[in-house]
Amino acid sequence: MRIRSIGSKLTVWYTSLLTLTFLLLGGITYGLLAYSLSRDMDFALNGVAEVLAENARIEGNVFVPSDVDELFRRFFGFSPLDRQIELFDPRGQLERQQKDRNNSLNIPLSPEAMQGAAQGISTFETVKTDEIYPIRVLTVPILKSGRVINLVRVGMSLENMYKTRRRFLLIMAAVFPLGLLLAGGGGWLLARRALRPVDEMTQTAQRISGEHLDQRLQESGNGDELDRLAGTLNDMLGRLDDAIHQMRQFSADASHELQTPLTILKGEMEVALLKQRSPEEYQRVLLSGLEEIDRINHLVSGLLLLARADAGVLRLDLQTVDLKELCRDVCEQMDSIAKTRSIDLQSGDMNPVIIQGDREHLRRLLLNLVDNALKYTSVGGSVRLTLKTSGTWALLEIADSGIGLSLEEQKKIFNRFHRATEARSSDGKGVGLGLSIALSIAEAHGGRIAVASIPGQGSTFSVHLPVTSG
Numbered sequence: 001m002r003i004r005s006i007g008s009k010l011t012v013w014y015t016s017l018l019t020l021t022f023l024l025l026g027g028i029t030y031g032l033l034a035y036s037l038s039r040d041m042d043f044a045l046n047g048v049a050e051v052l053a054e055n056a057r058i059e060g061n062v063f064v065p066s067d068v069d070e071l072f073r074r075f076f077g078f079s080p081l082d083r084q085i086e087l088f089d090p091r092g093q094l095e096r097q098q099k100d101r102n103n104s105l106n107i108p109l110s111p112e113a114m115q116g117a118a119q120g121i122s123t124f125e126t127v128k129t130d131e132i133y134p135i136r137v138l139t140v141p142i143l144k145s146g147r148v149i150n151l152v153r154v155g156m157s158l159e160n161m162y163k164t165r166r167r168f169l170l171i172m173a174a175v176f177p178l179g180l181l182l183a184g185g186g187g188w189l190l191a192r193r194a195l196r197p198v199d200e201m202t203q204t205a206q207r208i209s210g211e212h213l214d215q216r217l218q219e220s221g222n223g224d225e226l227d228r229l230a231g232t233l234n235d236m237l238g239r240l241d242d243a244i245h246q247m248r249q250f251s252a253d254a255s256h257e258l259q260t261p262l263t264i265l266k267g268e269m270e271v272a273l274l275k276q277r278s279p280e281e282y283q284r285v286l287l288s289g290l291e292e293i294d295r296i297n298h299l300v301s302g303l304l305l306l307a308r309a310d311a312g313v314l315r316l317d318l319q320t321v322d323l324k325e326l327c328r329d330v331c332e333q334m335d336s337i338a339k340t341r342s343i344d345l346q347s348g349d350m351n352p353v354i355i356q357g358d359r360e361h362l363r364r365l366l367l368n369l370v371d372n373a374l375k376y377t378s379v380g381g382s383v384r385l386t387l388k389t390s391g392t393w394a395l396l397e398i399a400d401s402g403i404g405l406s407l408e409e410q411k412k413i414f415n416r417f418h419r420a421t422e423a424r425s426s427d428g429k430g431v432g433l434g435l436s437i438a439l440s441i442a443e444a445h446g447g448r449i450a451v452a453s454i455p456g457q458g459s460t461f462s463v464h465l466p467v468t469s470g
């Protein structure tokens with residue numbers, strides 16, 4: 001089964017980690033407990049054996065008094081001193097054992113113990129007997145004048161140690177699931193609480209559609225990850241909202257600009273058809289119709305270019321372009337328009353610059369800028385074109401002594417269908433796409449366009465295009 005909710009996933013991960021931690025810690029604690037229990041036992045055995053050996057060496061007596069042992073056994077059912085003590089001769093024959101005890105080991109000395117004793121070393125062993133629990137035994141040699149005179153063996157049942165270990169395991173088995181249940185439940189509640197804002201965000205996001213992009217996710221303002229996520233999503237929604245708004249505005253403007261020449265065309269034809277006309281009159285109507293069709297054509301080709309540039313599929317027919325020559329061409333082409341307005345159109349400083357680009361697109365870019373410069377410069381003014389290289393860039397400048405642009409306007413003129421107020425009143429022909437198209441062409445070539453202007457004094461449009469070797 002696949003878990004879909006993050007809360008449940010977190011809880012499963014958390015509980016699994018906790019189980020592992022519990023098991024690891026439990027294992028380590030159990031190991032330490034077992035180790036310290038057996039160390040204590042060996043220590044106790046060693047203590048008793050040492051005392052007995054010392055006693056035997058001095059007094060020849062090896063047995064602890066049994067009354068204390070008895071007392072423990074009567075009240076508690078066992079005695080911490082409950083141990084078997086046996087005395088062997090150096091050859092390993094049993095000499096004596098604790099008299100009042102019937103639970104002697106009844107097992108011979110092991111060869112290891114004998115060997116150890118011969119070298120004067122004490123030997124610890126764990127011995128299995130008929131009893132349920134094994135016995136831990138310590139064999140200690142009793143030395144006198146460097147000679148082994150006897151061996152004392154002290155044995156102790158591992159019953160208590162095994163029981164303590166089992167009790168520990170039982171406690172762990174009871175506490176472990178309980179702890180896990182509590183911690184897992186707590187973890188699940190915490191995860192649910194922490195993720196509640198995500199649920200709320202999901203619900204709000206589901207309500208937001210193209211029609212309601214003005215809605216925003218609620219931000220808690222506490223600066224945590226979820227708050228920052230909500231903020232980021234809100235910023236994104238804001239940008240989407242703007243983009244959709246611009247798209248709608250663009251469609252509305254484009255439809256409007258297309259509708260105007262079509263309405264004129266239709267109106268002129270309807271008027272012409274109202275009565276019989278002379279061939280000259282028909283010719284005039286047809287010529288005017290052609291003008292409108294040209295306008296529509298120009299607008300549609302501009303819109304197409306922008307749409308392709310937006311989609312990143314503007315095809316550039318790359319070839320070697322001599323920018324100086326192109327500037328001269330454009331100046332010649334625009335010269336008659338300049339003359340009709342008595343504007344001095346000149347190419348100033350022109351350094352030869354060769355770039356790789358699409359000649360026709362670059363011509364359109366230049367024509368748009370020069371056309372603007374002429375359109376927004378009053379009679380008797382001047383327009384200058386200069387060309388030079390600046391680092392790895394070709395820098396083309398079109399400076400006019402025209403109406404200029406305020407700072408506010410400079411920021412907006414590259415927007416589609418944007419026209420400054422002065423432009424609207426001074427010229428009825430433009431639609432506000434010329435600069436957007438010029439910018440798209442420059443960008444498709446890896447370049448950019450900037451404007452510097454002083455209202456009433458003129459503007460300079462600078463086109464940067466990358467110069468490629470060859």
Ligand code: ADP
Nearest residue numbers: 372373376413419420423430431432433434435
């Ligand atoms: P259009 O010229 O068709 O209106 P453009 O996109 O070419 O559209 O230009 C957008 C606006 O930028 C123009 O309406 C005008 O207000 C402003 N503009 C462009 N070029 C100049 C210029 N050389 N001097 C002053 N204003 C300009």
